[in-house]
Amino acid sequence: MRLTTAQALVRWLIAQRTELIDGTVAPLFPAVWGIFGHGNVLGLGTALEEHREQIPVWRGHTEQGMALAAVGYAKATQRRQVGVVTSSIGPGALNMVTAAGVAHANRLPLLLLPGDTFATRAPDPVLQQVEHFGDPTTTVNDAFRAVSRYFDRITRPEQLIATLPQVARVLTDPSDCGPVVLALPQDVQAEVFDFPEALFEPVTHHVPRPRPDRRALADAADVLRSARRPLLILGGGVRYSAAAAIALEFAEKHDIPVTETTAGRTLVPHDHPLHAGPLGVTGSASANTLAAEADVVLAVGTRLQDFTTASWTVFSPDVRLITVNTARFDAVKHGALAVVGDAFECLQDLQTLADWCAPETWATRAAQERARWDTHIDQLRAPGGTPTYAQVVGVINDASGPDDYVMTASGGMPGELIGGWRSTGPSTMDVEYGFSCMGYELAGAWGAAMARKDGVVTTLLGDGSYLMLNSELFSAAFAGHGFVAVVCDNDGYAVIDRLQRNQGGAGFNNMYADCRSTRDAPPRVDFAAHAAALGCAVFDVDGLTDLPTAYAEARDQARAGQVAVVVIRTHPSSWTEAGAWWEVGVPQASHRPEITTARAELDTAKAGQLRYLG
Numbered sequence: 001m002r003l004t005t006a007q008a009l010v011r012w013l014i015a016q017r018t019e020l021i022d023g024t025v026a027p028l029f030p031a032v033w034g035i036f037g038h039g040n041v042l043g044l045g046t047a048l049e050e051h052r053e054q055i056p057v058w059r060g061h062t063e064q065g066m067a068l069a070a071v072g073y074a075k076a077t078q079r080r081q082v083g084v085v086t087s088s089i090g091p092g093a094l095n096m097v098t099a100a101g102v103a104h105a106n107r108l109p110l111l112l113l114p115g116d117t118f119a120t121r122a123p124d125p126v127l128q129q130v131e132h133f134g135d136p137t138t139t140v141n142d143a144f145r146a147v148s149r150y151f152d153r154i155t156r157p158e159q160l161i162a163t164l165p166q167v168a169r170v171l172t173d174p175s176d177c178g179p180v181v182l183a184l185p186q187d188v189q190a191e192v193f194d195f196p197e198a199l200f201e202p203v204t205h206h207v208p209r210p211r212p213d214r215r216a217l218a219d220a221a222d223v224l225r226s227a228r229r230p231l232l233i234l235g236g237g238v239r240y241s242a243a244a245a246i247a248l249e250f251a252e253k254h255d256i257p258v259t260e261t262t263a264g265r266t267l268v269p270h271d272h273p274l275h276a277g278p279l280g281v282t283g284s285a286s287a288n289t290l291a292a293e294a295d296v297v298l299a300v301g302t303r304l305q306d307f308t309t310a311s312w313t314v315f316s317p318d319v320r321l322i323t324v325n326t327a328r329f330d331a332v333k334h335g336a337l338a339v340v341g342d343a344f345e346c347l348q349d350l351q352t353l354a355d356w357c358a359p360e361t362w363a364t365r366a367a368q369e370r371a372r373w374d375t376h377i378d379q380l381r382a383p384g385g386t387p388t389y390a391q392v393v394g395v396i397n398d399a400s401g402p403d404d405y406v407m408t409a410s411g412g413m414p415g416e417l418i419g420g421w422r423s424t425g426p427s428t429m430d431v432e433y434g435f436s437c438m439g440y441e442l443a444g445a446w447g448a449a450m451a452r453k454d455g456v457v458t459t460l461l462g463d464g465s466y467l468m469l470n471s472e473l474f475s476a477a478f479a480g481h482g483f484v485a486v487v488c489d490n491d492g493y494a495v496i497d498r499l500q501r502n503q504g505g506a507g508f509n510n511m512y513a514d515c516r517s518t519r520d521a522p523p524r525v526d527f528a529a530h531a532a533a534l535g536c537a538v539f540d541v542d543g544l545t546d547l548p549t550a551y552a553e554a555r556d557q558a559r560a561g562q563v564a565v566v567v568i569r570t571h572p573s574s575w576t577e578a579g580a581w582w583e584v585g586v587p588q589a590s591h592r593p594e595i596t597t598a599r600a601e602l603d604t605a606k607a608g609q610l611r612y613l614g
Helices: 005-015 044-050 063-076 097-105 140-147 159-172 186-190 214-225 236-240 244-254 285-293 343-353 360-381 389-399 413-420 440-451 463-468 471-479 494-502 527-533 544-559 593-613
Strands: 002-004 016-019 025-027 031-034 083-087 110-116 150-153 179-185 192-194 203-205 230-234 258-260 275-278 296-300 320-325 337-340 405-408 429-431 457-462 484-489 537-541 564-569
Touching: 002 005, 005 016, 005 044, 005 159, 005 179, 005 186, 005 192, 031 044, 031 063, 044 083, 063 083, 063 097, 063 110, 063 429, 063 440, 063 471, 097 110, 097 140, 097 179, 110 140, 110 186, 140 150, 140 179, 150 159, 159 179, 159 203, 179 186, 214 296, 214 320, 214 337, 214 343, 230 244, 236 244, 244 258, 244 343, 258 285, 275 285, 275 360, 275 413, 285 360, 296 343, 320 343, 360 389, 360 413, 389 413, 389 457, 389 484, 389 544, 405 413, 405 440, 413 429, 413 457, 440 457, 440 463, 440 471, 440 484, 457 463, 457 544, 463 484, 484 527, 484 544, 527 537, 527 564, 537 544, 544 564
Parallel strands: 016 203, 031 083, 083 110, 110 179, 150 179, 230 258, 230 296, 258 275, 296 320, 320 337, 405 429, 405 457, 457 484, 484 564, 537 564
Antiparallel strands: 002 192, 016 025
């Protein structure tokens, strides 16, 4: 078939199908987001227009926002569908690098198609081109290499034939999943080639489920049989493998308390008798208490990020660690006994532990600790005073049902959702805390609202994240993809102010009261007026008493396809604390004695960390 490079790429995208979690088949690439410029409007833009009924194209207002929306879409579909984003060369392309970092850190599929400079170099230098004096092959798109799982620059049309199977492999392989970048020189986009028709035959991609090595499995079973205080940790890999049910079955058969990572939140029903709560710095005191006493930890589908492990101080120094992961890279970390394979298959095979069970007193202990944590959260949610994040989360939680979906990404809200949320349904939370990207809360919610057919998507964020990236509120409102955004205004970057002060620093450049201004009375942002100007339905709430009614009305607007923004003033320094340590770079020398004290405390905590790592 004689096609341009861009036409061939679009036809290939349309031909790719995927098996969803429920077994149905759907497009692997359900949507394209695009802002056109001279580097993509005539090549890829023309090809997309030609097939506009087969693959919908949505217009955003920042390239970063569009790419974050695509990431949110992938997360909402359990990595079974992939968003595509195209931009021109130069600033448009570079605007997507942050979103590529989000996808890379969170192991999420994303296909980015930035335009590139002319492969022929005949008109160089062109608009938006940067020139490297010693390497004319380098363009701004090389900035993606650090945040791409797979990167290619298509300098000849026929290169698509070799690279597209690799694109599909990376985007659908659970062990290698991440962002793919195909840099497309604008002249090559427009060049023709006689492509083989077989390239465009429909293909349905099934997520592979690799089985574990028998010897590794037997070794893991032996360690588990020796456990008196085992703990099961469920991560995002359990979610993407659709293995939550088998994980709970495994825990019930062997009486093992269960905890969750950030990416694994809402896999376990809140009231399950073995649920110990979420683990780590933003988790729960209940899970952290059990982790400190566990003699064997079985971590499934998690890379054990520092917030989960409290910078590797949450476990006992003599704990035996077993990891189950499709990626050997993650499985072998920290000298763990590595079982490499799909979470569902590995847990099913580990059922060969016969009738072994942990002591009943250990499960009882887990239930008691979780009950104490629940009581603590109830106390934090009790009405009174200036609304806190915990109180706002409580209102949203109480109003949410099993099909609803809640999101956040940065600031203080991850600690409130991870630690305090009570699951309303399976896989109903997206806390982007691999990259913790401010602004994902709004752009990602647009993607999630596009992907989810049932329930209401609610995103919670602070005023800082709102100001960082709010343009996609208009994009979603214009497109008719409704969701609710609850904006908690606490006058600045309050959670970083907490970190700054708690480590002995002076309040500086985080809260507005501590920022430089030439004005005696600097302006405040009218978030309600701003959101209304972007086409959103707005509910400006005076206090916690009015929040339930406002949120209920906002949910109605979201169901009708409208973006609804609820604005509420919140307390700047009230947080849910799980009692775990987190390592940050406290100076060894400072003009402030408070920082010197904080550094001494860090050195003491690191001694425990090094005992574990040693």
